[in-house]
Amino acid sequence: MAISRILVADDEESIRWVLSKALKKQNYDVETAEDGIQAQDMVQKRRYDLAILDIKMPGMSGLEVLKFIRDEHPQTLVVIMTAEATMEHAVTAMKNGAYDYLTKPFDLTALDAIILKATKAAAVTEQIDQLKSEIQSQYNFGRTIIGNSQTMQTVYKTLGRVAGSDVTVLITGESGTGKELIARAIHMNSSRLGKPFIAINCAAIPRELLENELFGHERGAFTGATERKAGKFEQAEEGTLFLDEIGDMPLELQAKLLRVLQEKEITRTGGHQVLKVNVRIVAATNQNMAEQVENKSFREDLFYRLNVVPISLPPLRDRREDIPMLVEFFLQKARQDFGIESIECSPEALDMLGNHHWPGNVRELENTIKRASLLCPNHVLTPADFPDLCGKVPAGLHEDSLEGLVCRKLESSLAQMNLCEMDNLYEMVLHQIERPLINIVLQKTRCNQVRAAEVLGINRNTLRKKINTLGIDVKRNNGD
Ligand SMILES: Nc1ncnc2c1ncn2[C@@H]1O[C@H](COP(=O)(O)OP(=O)(O)OP(=O)(O)O)[C@@H](O)[C@H]1O
Numbered sequence: 001m002a003i004s005r006i007l008v009a010d011d012e013e014s015i016r017w018v019l020s021k022a023l024k025k026q027n028y029d030v031e032t033a034e035d036g037i038q039a040q041d042m043v044q045k046r047r048y049d050l051a052i053l054d055i056k057m058p059g060m061s062g063l064e065v066l067k068f069i070r071d072e073h074p075q076t077l078v079v080i081m082t083a084e085a086t087m088e089h090a091v092t093a094m095k096n097g098a099y100d101y102l103t104k105p106f107d108l109t110a111l112d113a114i115i116l117k118a119t120k121a122a123a124v125t126e127q128i129d130q131l132k133s134e135i136q137s138q139y140n141f142g143r144t145i146i147g148n149s150q151t152m153q154t155v156y157k158t159l160g161r162v163a164g165s166d167v168t169v170l171i172t173g174e175s176g177t178g179k180e181l182i183a184r185a186i187h188m189n190s191s192r193l194g195k196p197f198i199a200i201n202c203a204a205i206p207r208e209l210l211e212n213e214l215f216g217h218e219r220g221a222f223t224g225a226t227e228r229k230a231g232k233f234e235q236a237e238e239g240t241l242f243l244d245e246i247g248d249m250p251l252e253l254q255a256k257l258l259r260v261l262q263e264k265e266i267t268r269t270g271g272h273q274v275l276k277v278n279v280r281i282v283a284a285t286n287q288n289m290a291e292q293v294e295n296k297s298f299r300e301d302l303f304y305r306l307n308v309v310p311i312s313l314p315p316l317r318d319r320r321e322d323i324p325m326l327v328e329f330f331l332q333k334a335r336q337d338f339g340i341e342s343i344e345c346s347p348e349a350l351d352m353l354g355n356h357h358w359p360g361n362v363r364e365l366e367n368t369i370k371r372a373s374l375l376c377p378n379h380v381l382t383p384a385d386f387p388d389l390c391g392k393v394p395a396g397l398h399e400d401s402l403e404g405l406v407c408r409k410l411e412s413s414l415a416q417m418n419l420c421e422m423d424n425l426y427e428m429v430l431h432q433i434e435r436p437l438i439n440i441v442l443q444k445t446r447c448n449q450v451r452a453a454e455v456l457g458i459n460r461n462t463l464r465k466k467i468n469t470l471g472i473d474v475k476r477n478n479g480d
């Protein structure tokens with residue numbers, strides 16, 4: 001972080017004028033306060049990188065404002081100005097957390113030196129904060145990648161091979177398979193650790209705003225652009241930029257992105273200055289990119305630029321052997337996050353979890369375990385603790401397929417019947433499917449029975465018989 005916004009507080013107008021003129025000339029954004037109370041008020045409303053405060057001001061002294069800033073806005077650096085070089089003032093200011101002090105009358109070069117030093121210090125502080133948060137998140141449960149299956153081992157190997165270099169990686173996989181987790185792992189294991197990891201979801205941001213988010217804009221670039229804004233590319237400088245849902249990027253922006261990747265430079269919207277960028281790109285998508293290239297919704301040249309190293313994450317149902325390990329991991333997380341002392345999964349429940357189709361992949365499994373752990377009345381999860389999974393489609397069938405839907409509906413309907421008392425279940429069920437099917441086809445063919453029989457692939461006479469036995473009202477279907 002560089003110093004950009006500075007507050008100057010002094011009751012002497014000439015000092016305010018000289019300082020603000022000199023600093024503005026160096027392109028700092030400078031605001032002034034006439035006394036301590038106004039300074040405190042301004043600090044409360046806006047974020048300043050640096051506050052230069054006169055020690056003696058009416059109402060509230062510079063030292064009092066310093067104390068307020070240290071308590072409330074510790075990220076703002078404070079420089080205290082004193083009228084005479086008494087050691088006492090200097091010591092008090094520094095003891096109270098001032099970054100430095102200046103003795104009036106001072107040379108502007110002395111101030112420049114302090115600002116330069118502060119800029120460097122701020123950059124170091126920011127880097128330390130970044131490292132801290134990354135180390136924390138690395139040891140955080142949420143950041144561990146679980147899975148020993150063959151396919152995951154292949155993923156780890158590729159990850160290990162590419163992490164150290166700057167190659168572009170394209171991660172593909174269904175929703176919830178861990179694409180973002182892998183992207184972060186690449187960053188964590190690269191030499192860019194400690195520098196920013198910036199993620200942007202290209203599908204979640206309206207297309208008009210996406211360009212601005214990526215490349216930033218200059219002040220006055222468009223109505224409402226009251227300040228210069230750094231885009232994600234700039235924010236990720238020296239770090240990693242994660243372009244999530246890249247398949248949703250509009251074509252015109254794809255062209256611009258391609259240029260940026262080739263030239264390694266950007267221009268902010270409304271600006272002329274060309275900025276060099278040093279950013280590692282990791283992209284992800286849950287769409288079929290080859291198909292998108294085929295139907296021209298994604299540029300082929302950009303696809304090849306991004307797909308230098310592809311990592312494809314398997315759906316959870318294709319690595320069921322990892323499910324027990326994942327369940328244990330999420331149970332451990334639940335114990336920790338919700339302070340549950342002990343919670344386990346019964347073998348029957350584990351069996352059920354292992355056979356589920358998991359269309360939402362690891363995310364769905366994680367949420368399922370979380371919900372069940374919170375609602376479970378005792379310490380062992382049984383199949384009854386997963387009501388959403390009971391009556392679900394068997395493995396191998398897609399949730400949203402017609403057969404999947406029928407299967408789920410049948411299971412829940414049959415659960416309410418006493419099967420021992422039934423003797424015509426087969427016919428009853430078939431009638432309930434045949435009737436709506438024939439109704440729909442008759443409506444679509446405007447009751448042309450010859451056409452309807454063709455569509456259904458049955459004999460005309462058979463159709464007529466069925467219409468009679470099923471009691472279908474042909475007139476109603478004709479719209480009469
Ligand atoms: N192998 C794994 N081990 C542990 N947790 C995982 C694993 N894979 C995914 N998760 C967890 O599942 C959740 C979803 O993962 P993530 O957000 O990375 O998926 P995604 O592929 O980016 O999904 P989407 O396409 O919906 O954005 C996260 O909470 C993540 O921590």
Ligand SMILES: [Mg+2]
Nearest residue numbers: 176179180244
């Ligand atoms: Mg994601």
